[in-house]
Amino acid sequence: MKSSRIVITGVGLTAPNGNTLAEFRGNLLGGIPGVEMMDVRYMGRWPAGICHYDPLKYQKKKELRVGTRAGSISIYCAREAVADAAINLDAMPKDRIGIYIGATEHGNVETENEIYAISKFNYDTKFWSHYHNPRTVANNPSGEVSLHLGITGPAYTIGAACAAGNLGLIHAAQMLRLGEVDLALCGGVSESIHTFGIFAGFKSQGALASHADPRKASRPFDRARNGIVVSEGGCLYTLERLADATARGAKIYGEIGGYCVNSDASDYVLPNPTRQAECVRKAIAHAGLTADAIHIVNTHATATPQGDIQECEAIRAVFGIDCPDTWINNTKSFIGHCMGAAGALELAGNLPSFADRIVHATINVDDLDPLCALPGLVLNRPQAAARVDAILNNSFGMLGINSTLIVKRFVA
Amino acid sequence: MTKDECKKVVLDIIADIAPDEDLSNVKPEVRLREQLQLDSMDFLDIVMELRKRYGIEVPEADYPQLASLDSCGEYLTPKFNALPAKP
Numbered sequence: 449m450k451s452s453r454i455v456i457t458g459v460g461l462t463a464p465n466g467n468t469l470a471e472f473r474g475n476l477l478g479g480i481p482g483v484e485m486m487d488v489r490y491m492g493r494w495p496a497g498i499c500h501y502d503p504l505k506y507q508k509k510k511e512l513r514v515g516t517r518a519g520s521i522s523i524y525c526a527r528e529a530v531a532d533a534a535i536n537l538d539a540m541p542k543d544r545i546g547i548y549i550g551a552t553e554h555g556n557v558e559t560e561n562e563i564y565a566i567s568k569f570n571y572d573t574k575f576w577s578h579y580h581n582p583r584t585v586a587n588n589p590s591g592e593v594s595l596h597l598g599i600t601g602p603a604y605t606i607g608a609a610c611a612a613g614n615l616g617l618i619h620a621a622q623m624l625r626l627g628e629v630d631l632a633l634c635g636g637v638s639e640s641i642h643t644f645g646i647f648a649g650f651k652s653q654g655a656l657a658s659h660a661d662p663r664k665a666s667r668p669f670d671r672a673r674n675g676i677v678v679s680e681g682g683c684l685y686t687l688e689r690l691a692d693a694t695a696r697g698a699k700i701y702g703e704i705g706g707y708c709v710n711s712d713a714s715d716y717v718l719p720n721p722t723r724q725a726e727c728v729r730k731a732i733a734h735a736g737l738t739a740d741a742i743h744i745v746n747t748h749a750t751a752t753p754q755g756d757i758q759e760c761e762a763i764r765a766v767f768g769i770d771c772p773d774t775w776i777n778n779t780k781s782f783i784g785h786c787m788g789a790a791g792a793l794e795l796a797g798n799l800p801s802f803a804d805r806i807v808h809a810t811i812n813v814d815d816l817d818p819l820c821a822l823p824g825l826v827l828n829r830p831q832a833a834a835r836v837d838a839i840l841n842n843s844f845g846m847l848g849i850n851s852t853l854i855v856k857r858f859v860a
Numbered sequence: 861m862t863k864d865e866c867k868k869v870v871l872d873i874i875a876d877i878a879p880d881e882d883l884s885n886v887k888p889e890v891r892l893r894e895q896l897q898l899d900s901m902d903f904l905d906i907v908m909e910l911r912k913r914y915g916i917e918v919p920e921a922d923y924p925q926l927a928s929l930d931s932c933g934e935y936l937t938p939k940f941n942a943l944p945a946k947p
Contacts, residue, residue, distance in 0.1 A: 508880045509879035509880050510877075510878055510879055510880050510897075513877070513879065514901070569912070574911065575908070575911065575912060577908070578901060578904045578905075578908065579901065
């Protein structure tokens with residue numbers, strides 16, 4: 449099973465600037481960001497990426513009341529992906545479907561809400577919700593999808609900080625190759641904007657973005673960048689073995705080319721460009737490619753002063769100046785940092801490039817930081833590419849987890 | 861508080877915890893779970909909302925008393941009427 453080719457056959461997403469792939473892509477090419485000001489408990493108003501999908505499109509009010517925002521986003525994305533892939537779930541054995549959803553964290557939102565709620569009752573824990581545990585278990589987002597769709601195969605959450613979206617896809621590809629499942633719903637989600645703790649934590653780190661105009665708050669590679677815009681979002685894919693996808697005449701967005709996951713083992717929060725470069729190189733080798741065959745590098749850069757420079761250092765080390773057909777961009781400049789959804793969403797924003805050969809820009813770069821001036825960086829307006837055969841997607845996270853995923857143009 | 865008022869309190873709570881349900885024809889003598897999509901967690905919600913909104917405690921041994929609107933009225937009305945008057 450190891451040699452099975454794995455393909456992407458469906459995409460379901462909600463991003464701060466789009467609730468379908470077409471809308472998201474249209475806004476990425478049109479230079480339209482999705483960051484707005486939001487009230488954050490105890491902290492006032494801050495830029496944030498808020499999703500505006502319709503939760504009632506697929507869920508009943510009671511499901512929304514009992515479940516979590518991450519669960520709702522997961523259900524929306526799963527249903528959209530299955531519909532996009534034209535898969536009839538009822539015609540499949542439900543125990544052969546896996547749900548692998550990446551999350552940066554889970555449970556903070558509900559815990560904060562419960563503490564706030566009992567603060568109105570003098571902190572008497574008899575007012576603590578009986579839903580707290582099912583809402584906060586780490587498998588909640590995947591479990592809610594399982595309940596909603598009646599899927600009885602493996603359904604769990606992959607905790608991998610902000611690399612989690614990529615890991616959802618990578619893990620799914622591995623499970624398909626192992627023959628554990630026949631269809632995977634995979635990717636990543638985030639409900640992070642609903643916890644003040646993540647805003648307060650980044651602020652205490654000196655890593656929370658602020659700007660009078662929220663649409664300009666997320667500005668990777670710009671000299672005036674001052675931190676992360678926290679966002680929610682989700683993106684789930686249907687992944688299948690090529691033989692299965694071909695047999696049912698599926699539309700194919702791309703093929704999983706290669707990947708790598710490694711660890712810095714050097715700091716809780718500071719990235720390590722040496723390990724990042726190693727991750728990128730190993731992924732390229734795993735895909736059987738060379739660096740010059742990568743035509744789009746979607747960076748992880750979150751607009752922290754130091755992190756952007758370090759990722760650029762890693763990319764420079766791998767791609768140097770000998771990759772004239774390699775374009776580099778950043779999706780967070782439009783939507784902020786969607787945390788566990790970031791890797792999956794950012795890949796989705798670039799997938800249409802296989803068809804239209806346009807590379808979406810990095811916006812909000814008014815004054816490029818010379819230390820981020822990579823060759824091939826696409827700034828402020830989209831770039832036509834001679835060819836797009838391979839997209840490399842970086843997603844890195846705290847505790848030094850790095851992930852690189854390469855998706856190739858599908859060639860039968 | 862009358863028994864009918866008490867039933868209305870319970871029905872208002874159910875409207876919040878089961879927002880998709882049509883509550884216009886709930887039969888007071890029939891068990892709630894036989895006519896509405898309610899599970900054990902929903903009944904815990906009823907208990908929690910009585911506690912939060914009215915300070916009424918329903919011990920676990922008495923949960924069966926909440927089975928129907930009629931039984932809720934019988935069981936809860938004395939509890940409501942025993943609440944200290946609001947200043």
